[in-house]
Amino acid sequence: SKSDDGFCSAPSITESDEKTKPIYWKVTNPTLSPSHLQDLPGYTRSVYKRDHALITPESHVFSPLPDWTNTLGAYLITPAMGSHFVMYFAKMKEMSSSDLPPKDTERLVFVVDGAVTLTNTSSSSTKLTVDSYAYLPPNFHHSLDCVESATLVVFERRYERLGSHTTELIVGSTDKKPLLETPGEVFELRKLLPVSLAYDFNIHIMDFQPGEFLNVKEVHYNQHGLLLLEGQGIYRLGDNWYPVQAGDVIWMAPFVPQWYAALGKNRSRYLLYKDVNRNPL
Ligand SMILES: NC(=O)N[C@H](N)C(=O)O
């Protein structure tokens, strides 16, 4: 329009739309999905480097998940990158079900879209809806079944035993977890698993208001797999600064310098795998 003359213009974003959508809606409906990029062939924000990777939605490649029925999977982080865990999306379709992870492997599933039913031999079945999760101990018999459709983010790793400690089935949802102390930091923190020694990893849910950022410019031995559930901002990884948004996945190898600042108009929330409680030696 005339009044815009002489100004650098950026496309205006309608926010009313997204306010009415369910939580985490953007993860499965990213604004940079391939259909929005058809006029820019070959463009992706994804990068893969020695100590980190950014895997954005236009690069997610789905294929049938071995041994699951009616389910497409996109492995985003695997030991081929140097991680000791896998992180993948499982897109469950009508009348689909999961298979068990390999022997001695623990599993955490978090629902980002739709609903699934978790069944195991010892208790009745539990419905998992968006924002709920389940931790399945190693060699724990279970099945995830979906009637309509669901998108799960799944983490699996070979359980690292410690003394006689054992882990237990855990079912919960982010909104029921208490806020934890974050000395020296401003973000809000929730942990999906107990902090006790039995658990060799945890999943952190971290919330930042726009303008908030990590105070610590972290460099640490732990590995991370991250899914940005809401919002947008800048992720620093090593000497690289990446604009990121909901739906993006990040692999952080041990010791990669890492820092996040939330931008935009809405809360940033991310889900973060972190190995804990084990001697790195
Ligand atoms: N990149 C991160 O957000 N790291 C976390 N603050 C953590 O290591 O706990």
Ligand SMILES: [Mn+2]
């Ligand atoms: Mn960290």
